[in-house]
Amino acid sequence: MFTRVVWLVLRKDLTVEVRSLEIAYTTLFFAVSCVLVFAFALVREGRAPEDGAAGILWIAIAFAGTLALGRAFERERQSETLRALLLAPAARPAIYVGKLLGIVALLLACEVVLVPLVALLFQAPLFAQPVWLAVVLLAGTIGFAAVGTLFAAMLVRARSRDVLLPVLLYPITVPVIIAGVRATSTLLQPEVDMAGIRFWLALLGCFDVVFVTLALWTFEPLMTD
Amino acid sequence: MPKWFVPVAIVCGLMFAAAPLLIANAPYESTMGLVQKIFYVHLPSALIFLISAIVCGIASVRFLFGGNPRHDRLAWAAAELVVLFGIVTLVTGPLWARKAWGVWWQWDVRLTASLMGWMVGVAYLLLRKYGGPGSDKLAAGLALFGMANVPFIYISVNYWRTIHPTTNVLPTLPVSMGLPVWFTFATFFLLFLLLLKMRVRLEEQRARLDALYLSADA
Amino acid sequence: MIMKRLLVAIVTAGSLLGVTVSTQQPPPQQQEEFVPIDQLPPQDQLPAAPLLIAAYSFVVLALFAYVLSVARRLSVVQRELDRLQADTRRGRT
Numbered sequence: 001m002f003t004r005v006v007w008l009v010l011r012k013d014l015t016v017e018v019r020s021l022e023i024a025y026t027t028l029f030f031a032v033s034c035v036l037v038f039a040f041a042l043v044r045e046g047r048a049p050e051d052g053a054a055g056i057l058w059i060a061i062a063f064a065g066t067l068a069l070g071r072a073f074e075r076e077r078q079s080e081t082l083r084a085l086l087l088a089p090a091a092r093p094a095i096y097v098g099k100l101l102g103i104v105a106l107l108l109a110c111e112v113v114l115v116p117l118v119a120l121l122f123q124a125p126l127f128a129q130p131v132w133l134a135v136v137l138l139a140g141t142i143g144f145a146a147v148g149t150l151f152a153a154m155l156v157r158a159r160s161r162d163v164l165l166p167v168l169l170y171p172i173t174v175p176v177i178i179a180g181v182r183a184t185s186t187l188l189q190p191e192v193d194m195a196g197i198r199f200w201l202a203l204l205g206c207f208d209v210v211f212v213t214l215a216l217w218t219f220e221p222l223m224t225d
Numbered sequence: 226m227p228k229w230f231v232p233v234a235i236v237c238g239l240m241f242a243a244a245p246l247l248i249a250n251a252p253y254e255s256t257m258g259l260v261q262k263i264f265y266v267h268l269p270s271a272l273i274f275l276i277s278a279i280v281c282g283i284a285s286v287r288f289l290f291g292g293n294p295r296h297d298r299l300a301w302a303a304a305e306l307v308v309l310f311g312i313v314t315l316v317t318g319p320l321w322a323r324k325a326w327g328v329w330w331q332w333d334v335r336l337t338a339s340l341m342g343w344m345v346g347v348a349y350l351l352l353r354k355y356g357g358p359g360s361d362k363l364a365a366g367l368a369l370f371g372m373a374n375v376p377f378i379y380i381s382v383n384y385w386r387t388i389h390p391t392t393n394v395l396p397t398l399p400v401s402m403g404l405p406v407w408f409t410f411a412t413f414f415l416l417f418l419l420l421l422k423m424r425v426r427l428e429e430q431r432a433r434l435d436a437l438y439l440s441a442d443a
Numbered sequence: 444m445i446m447k448r449l450l451v452a453i454v455t456a457g458s459l460l461g462v463t464v465s466t467q468q469p470p471p472q473q474q475e476e477f478v479p480i481d482q483l484p485p486q487d488q489l490p491a492a493p494l495l496i497a498a499y500s501f502v503v504l505a506l507f508a509y510v511l512s513v514a515r516r517l518s519v520v521q522r523e524l525d526r527l528q529a530d531t532r533r534g535r536t
Contacts, residue, residue: 147370154366159357167351171344172370175377178337210373221289222366260491263498270502309509316505317498324489416506423513430520437527 002097005090009098013072014105023071024106031064031110032117039121053124054185058140058177060114065107065144066166069152072103077156086223096149096219100212103145111137129187132197136187139204140180143211144173150215154222176211179203226426234419240412247405254402263321267314268395269410271339273417274310275375277303278342280421281349282372285365294432297361300368302424304349306417311343326388333387338377345371 017023038056042049076082085095115133119126126133151168155161183200186193244265254261281303288296318336319329330336345367352364398406 150366154363155356158352158360158363160355164352164356168348168367171341171348172367172374174341175338175374211370214370214373218289218366218369222362258491260494262495266499266502305509309505313502313505316501320494320498320501324491324494420509420513423510423517427513427517427520430517430524434520434524434527437524437531441527441531 002091002094005094006098006101009085009090009095010101010105013099013102016075017102017106023068023075024109027064027068027071027106028110028113030067031060031114034060034063035114035117035121043121048122048124051185051188053118053122053126054181054188056122057114057118057126057184058181060118061107061111061137061141061180062144062170062173062177064110064114065103065141065148066169068106068110069103069145069148069169070162070165072099072106073152073156082153082156092220092223093216096153096215099153100142100145100149100215103149104141107141107145108138111141124188126184126188129192132187132192133184136180136183136197136201136204139201139208140176140183143176143180143204143207146208146211146215147172147176150219150222153219176204176207179207227422230419230422233415237412237415237419240408240415244405244409244412247408251405252399252401257325260321260324263317265405265409267317267321268406269413270310270313270317272410273413274307274314274339274342276414277306277310277417278346278372278375281307281346281368282375285368285372289362289365289369297365298425298428298432299421300365301349301353301361301428302421304346304353304364304368305424306420307346308343308350309420310413310417311339311346315340315343331388333389335387335389338374342371342374345374 035056038052038059039048042052042056073082076085086092088095115126115137118124148165148169151172152165155165155168158164179200183197183204186196186200248262248265251262251265253259254264281300284296284300284303287293288300322331323329349364349367349371352360352367356363
């Protein structure tokens with residue numbers, strides 16, 4: 001039953017999104033502009049700062065993610081579908097997981113474009129360890145989206161929700177971003193430090209578990225009003 | 226105000242008057258000299274910062290799952306004290322670090338996590354002020370995530386390579402230094418209780434005011 | 444009118460240029476090699492007293508400011524509450 005609800009919510013989100021691709025295109029374009037702004041700001045005499053790629057990649061993901069979260073729930077608010085979802089005889093945690101997976105899918109799609117772009121503009125060997133990079137990106141995206149989905153959902157009926165989402169989200173997700181950046185920059189080194197990668201991935205995994213657990217626990221009381 | 230408030234306030238005031246004497250009589254530390262005396266305010270305020278965050282978190286959980294407005298008032302008061310004692314810690318620390326480490330700030334785990342914890346406190350206050358109706362529950366959710374940060378801040382310094390002194394410093398303090406610091410901590414703790422009570426009273430009065438307005442309109 | 448504006452512009456530019464040129468110092472003596480020492484001489488070490496005083500004064504000021512803030516907010520609400528209670532007692536809404 002739980003997985004069925006998750007799948008239904010996810011399918012609904014994907015269907016709505018695929019029909020117009022509004023959030024996908026705009027978020028993607030925003031992320032690309034973000035990376036370009038960093039490129040213009042930091043590139044000097046045609047050369048990018050050596051260690052910049054990892055940080056810039058994750059900043060672009062964080063900013064684009066915040067935007068996507070705001071837009072996704074704004075869409076729910078305007079069509080009042082969130083109330084319909086909450087009225088449905090479905091377990092609230094299942095609704096949360098469904099929405100989380102939708103956001104993660106959207107962010108992963110953005111990362112598919114962002115990673116080659118950052119690799120190109122900052123001459124970073126991001127594709128040296130593609131499997132590890134994919135795991136790091138997945139773990140970090142889940143951690144970020146777990147907190148983001150919860151906060152975006154609970155802010156839907158609040159005033160000043162647009163500016164409050166980043167204000168609430170960034171202090172909590174800074175550890176995830178830091179771990180993601182450190183893991184990615186370890187992957188960019190010429191000789192990869194396996195112990196280091198395992199450490200940062202373990203930390204990311206810890207954050208994922210803690211954040212998803214806390215979110216599942218508090219989604220119900222936070223959405224009841 | 227409850228009966229214990231004025232006596233505790235008087236005791237706290239006397240302790241505040243006595244604390245500088247104890248601090249001045251404490252011996253100098255061998256490598257850091259005079260500037261190490263900042264320790265006697267930096268440590269207590271850091272501990273109260275963490276304690277406030279825990280109080281806010283626990284009160285938020287009880288409010289989220291119980292709905293009693295008393296817990297919400299306590300959580301809001303504790304969040305303001307998180308910001309207050311956080312700012313004291315984050316200012317006295319760098320002032321000490323400038324002489325002891327040569328730099329104002331280091332991006333190591335404890336400092337970064339403390340700064341993030343402080344920012345969660347500020348975010349809580351912004352949410353309460355500008356979030357509109359329903360922001361009490363949302364802020365409670367935020368406080369819960371913030372509280373998860375606290376044990377991380379405390380133990381991080383023991384596991385990550387950092388220039389900040391480890392927690393081993395506390396149990397191994399000689400009595401001549403231990404007495405002033407724990408005395409100052411007790412002073413700060415009493416002050417924390419007093420401030421908490423004052424702030425909670427403010428919210429209680431606000432709630433009474435709202436209730437009066439509502440009954441007048443009815 | 445135009446002449447006056449032009450004169451103001453020339454005087455401003457000239458004085459800025461003059462200030463920049465006159466405050467240039469001669470380039471420092473180039474260093475040939477680094478010489479290490481163990482301890483900084485006392486006159487180069489950071490004085491600790493200003494840092495200590497700044498820290499303690501900040502603590503006192505911050506705590507004091509907060510107490511004042513809460514007291515002020517409390518008195519505002521208390522006044523409002525008293526006024527409202529007096530009004531309802533008088534029978535007005």
